[in-house]
Amino acid sequence: MSEMSIAISEKLKSEVKNLNFYYGAVQALKNISLPIERRKVTALIGPSGCGKTTFLRCFNRMHDLYPGNRYEGEIILYPDNINIISTEIDPIEIRMQISMVFQKPNPFPKSIYENVAYGLRVRGINNKQILNERVEKSLRGAALWEEVKDRLHDLAFELSGGQQQRLCIARALATDPRILLFDEPTSALDPTATSKIEELIIELKNEVTIIIVTHNMQQAARVSDSTAFMYLGEIIEFDRTEKIFTAPTKKLTEEYITGRFG
């Protein structure tokens, strides 16, 4: 792990240093450190309850929505060198730069167009022309444009599950995020829709840094560049994806990826 961190030190988008996280009195994440490479896909894997989603939600401060949650440590965002989880930084400021795609497609009860434009409107952008351009660009970016360009003003609920999830990706892309978080984005989708989303993720890493939580190890192997294996709130092992899946150094990692538990 040490040789790798030297090699990528200039290419970091973010770096997690000694992160602890508490739900009230319960410690959910223990002393986590992890580099996040720029324009690469980092996957978080591990059995359910291992804290991978909790960890992901630290990056855009989703935990601030509920009382009693507490962070310790640092998540540094480069190149500005700000600590994402510092209490002095407004969570809204963070969420404007770090977008998220959820486990279950969650379009708003609005038209397809308004769903994509939502983040822009929240930022006070109401200029029709700018909105049109950005909506089209994001829908193209999410490989959805051809399917919906003739019905932009239909309700988003009328789309299929896979389309809805790509719409949510378009919504997240519209605001030019610096990091895009995926929380098990295909767990509610069928295999065809899943492979479309995976292709999309591989394509998107040319433009944006991606962190993805997945319970599906094949998916992690297919889309990610590096993988962190988590267990009981800790990172057990982190390395290049092919290394993790072919020659893990820790016994626990090996047992998990060979399907002996989890």
Added chain:
Amino acid sequence: MRKKIRLKEFFIEAVLFLSAASSIFITLSIVIILFYESYGFFKKIPIIEFLTGTQWTPLFAEPRFGVLPLVTGTLLTTSIALSVALPLGLIAAIYLSEYAPHKVRETVKPVLELLAAVPTVVYGYFALLFLTPILQKFIPDLSGFNALSPGIIMGIMIIPYVSSVSEDAMRAVPMHIKEGSYAMGATRLQTAFKVIIPAAFSGIAAAFIIGISRAIGETMVVAIAAGMMPNFTFNPLEPVQTFTSYIVMVSLGDVPHGTLEYKTIFAAGIALFFMTLFFNILGFFLRAKIRERY
């Protein structure tokens, strides 16, 4: 032995069934009695005259039976009440469901419910003897009996009906939809107005409709503080009479059974019944709609 048990079970089920069916019997009796008594009224008074006349003086020596003054009176007090209850109720609901800390919500909600528990006759007292004198200091033209003061009090009285149903609807919006909005960097206010309200729309509409139906049917506050004067007016500073307060006024006097005057209260009743029935059924289906959506 087995037979005896079966007989007993059957008998009990029959009794329970009759109790449940009694609600149908109640509705039917309402409809039959209202129709039967007002049939006598409409046999004497043409329905056109009833619906278009601008004078309502059934108890005068030369009676007139135009219902429009009661319509404007009801419209006036109802719209004043709604312009208080709908915004305040909705804002309170947004606050309680999206902003208020758990503790605040758990204390404010029961207190709001208490507003609906206070006897309406007490509200009438308050409108007539507390609010009207205060309003008169600011509005010298306000007469002692008027539509404004009972309208405002009715509005506050209705707040809990509006706020509790709207709040339920907003809290029924799934958390993952709300999180989707917060994850885009939206504030609570932006999330409430751009995502939650559209998602909870039918529930909020149902809440508004319950409020409307309450305001139309409210009786004692207007009977006490609005003056029981059938004025054909839209001026909130004047005394007015509503459908409900007309029924109260006639019932207070000694009107003999079977006379035309006696039947007028059923004619007013049937108009009231259909207005509220319309809103109730609309509200029922809107609420059923939110239930199936999530």
Added chain:
Amino acid sequence: MKDIKRRIAISKYWDYTFATIGLLSSFVGLALLLTLFLDLFIDGFPRLSYKFFTSFPSRFPENAGILSAWVGTVLVMIVTALAAIPLGVAAGIYLEEYAGKNLFTNIIEINIANLAGIPSIIYGLLALGLFVYFFKFGESILTGGLALTLLILPVVIMATREAIRAIPNSIREASYALGATKWQTVRWHILPYSTGGILTGIIIGLSRAIGETAPLITVGALTFIAFLPTSPLSSDFPFISFRWLLDPFTVMPIQLFNWVSRPQKGFHMNAAAAGIVLMVMTLVMNGIAIYIRYRFRKKIKW
């Protein structure tokens, strides 16, 4: 970046402004309730004395009291409770435990929801046509009590259903598995476990009935009554008499209405004093209901 910061500042400004407005709006009701209580108290407290409770109404405000009104309220409530509780609970049990999912059940459900929304004065007209003239009960305590029964029946039914619905199916299955019949299951399991919710609903319904005025005005409750109904206990065999059921009556809210409608200041003070009594009655009943709900919720956790 600077742009975003400014944008956030604007959004947050509105967010906090709305939080303040929301807090204030939520407290408008509370403020009104406090003012109302204070106003009643200031106007009416001097009149609250032992004599006020033991005197009949009078032409002279300082001699007038609420004796016939509170006795009337108690008697009417007895009738209402005796009629509404069995009928409402039975209907609730039928709809939750017996009724199948069919058109008829659906109609009953819509119907009950609709009944809950009908203005109270319509129930007064119904009682006038049905009980006063059709069944010839006259303008009596019985008529008044039954009129209020119709009014609170939907409340009792809905509360019963909700309480029963909270009982998990496993309880029913456990009972049936032991060979119990439907009624035995209801009698020994469903009813005891839902008592808290049902009681809460009944008390809330009765507290609403206590404050109702309009439907009793239409059935001819009098505003001036200077005597009490026939005593339910008599000196002759069988020592219990039901004559009071058919006696004319008045109730607290009607007495209040009567006093508030008079121009003299003295009667307004009486109205305020009666208002205090009425408010205390309803608030105490609501308090009991909240307490019962709280107690049962704590005791039984599924």
